[in-house]
Amino acid sequence: MIRRLATAALSVTALLALTACGADSSADAAGSGSKVTLTIGDQAKTLQTIVAASGALKGAKYNVKWAEFEGAAPLYQAVQAGAADTGFSADLPALQALSGGVKIKNIAALKNDGTHVGLVVRKDSGIDSVKDLKGQKVVVSSAKGSISEYLLANVLKQNGLDYKDVKVQYLLPTDAQAAFSSGRIKVWAIFGVYQAVALEQGGKLLVDGADGRVSGYGFVNASDKALADSSKKAALSDFLKRLGTALKWTSTHKDAYAKAIQERNGADVSVAKTLASAAYGQVLPITDDVNRTVQDVADLMNSIGVLDPSVDVAKSADTSLLK
Template sequence: MPRIARTLTTALAAAALLLTTAGCGSGDGGTGEGGSVTLTLGDQAGNLQTLATAAGVLEDTDYTVKWAEFEGAAPLFQAVQGGAADTGYAADLPTLQALSGGVPLRAVAALRNDGSGTAILVQEDSDIRTVADLAGRKVVVSSAQGSIAELLLANALEQAGLSYDDVEVQYLLPTDAQAAFASGRIEVWAIFGAYQHGAVEQGGRVLIDGRDGLTSGYGLITATERTLADEHKSAALADVLERLGRAFAWAAEHPEEYARVIQDKNGASPYVAEALARSSYLSFGPVTDEAIAAIQGTADTMHGIGVLDPHVDVAEHVDNAPHGR
């Protein structure tokens, strides 16, 4: 079984694939001579779709866009591997884990944030006050081996002078962990995004987050090799990337409006919506040499502790060609 699936054998059942039309062509046209073209974009917790909707960038395409929504990167990449999505959208480590597991992907765009959207949380009344206090404790990591939350945990432990073997790691999907943390059955939770901010709003305490180099801050949009080899889908992807670039620029310039859309569309509280808008990826573009070097650092670190195996040469899995079309 591919490594990406080892801890999530029921992931696809737990996170059902939802396909919703976001942009429609005429049905008898499309890009080029290939007739109508449908591009299925992988997403996590509606983040990318909400951004595109808020910025209004996918309203007038001559191809159809559908969304494949999941609660975490591992089930998303399982869907990509199974042909249910043309693209992936995840932080650097889960993308590396998918590549290590043999998912045929190429990174076509890089995103970056400040790292604050990933954190290790503890219960408000916990006696854990520093990362060093985690020695001998159980830490729940969402959603699977190779998640961005695990990268934060590994780097935080190293910074505190601990090894990865000094804690007991358990993997749990975010929705399951969210309920367990809320009821007090989980004391330490490494988590990200809306789940993180929601738990903090309900009283969880941030022990440490991914700023100050504890995560690279990089995320990647990836495309399957099959999609890139299809001239019509590849042309549609190039157009989508240009439009998403405009969407990320809009979000950076209109954080309050973006937060309102997150609140209205996703049902988030004002606190969570504002936190998501503040910590989201706001830098977007081709996969630069700087991005490759930073992500390679993530790969090297996680390979060194046995989480990423086989190792990944990041540069071998980059394709910036869609940006030049």
């Protein structure tokens, strides 16, 4: 079981490494004559799988072209270059893009329960609480400014510790997984399927992102250029509603969604179920509450030198597309 799950995780990583900017139109044929085409930015076929499996784009009066990327950074680079109309990520990658000058606006919020992010320690580490992390080396995946780094920073703060009380090292998940399984890493800040792998390979969950330890928010955002095009803006508004329907479908059809992940991403059963359970479950309007919550994330990451300059989250939103 352990070997199969770990191997599957590595195979998914290999899939993610293959950046594919494709013209896989999922809009209904009735809209194929439309002059409006949305190029939707995606990571690892996440959104594409959801809308295809749920049939949410059936009857759309515009065309959809998917731009696939291995992660948030290259996706936002594509949005900046005009190769995609939209971005999609957890809160921190969106904040990093805004901080870096990418000309986007957040147009909808996504929500999950935060349990897909965690601090995992080896069972033989002698670490039984967050306070025991003082003086320890913590490996953060994948890179500086990840959602797993925010979890680490936030729980340290909640437990009266400073971020400088731990020694942070950044490693890609595949490299960290090998080091964790061999015992060379005691504490790993990780997410998704790799969290499941770590728990299978001699790990225990110290704390996860539930109960507000991470915001649980992600964003769909759109380029300023796309938002300035009235036809595209109308299509984007419709797409957000359809995406909301699709995410509701995933929450009531978990087995079918997991099967779609298997078929479209080449994941095995265990990995597909883990990815399905970690998915966002709602598309929400961007409210003052959403902005305040994510502003707290931005301010904390700015305070530890990870997000510089910081971001005014409320001013980075266009709330007119989804009421």
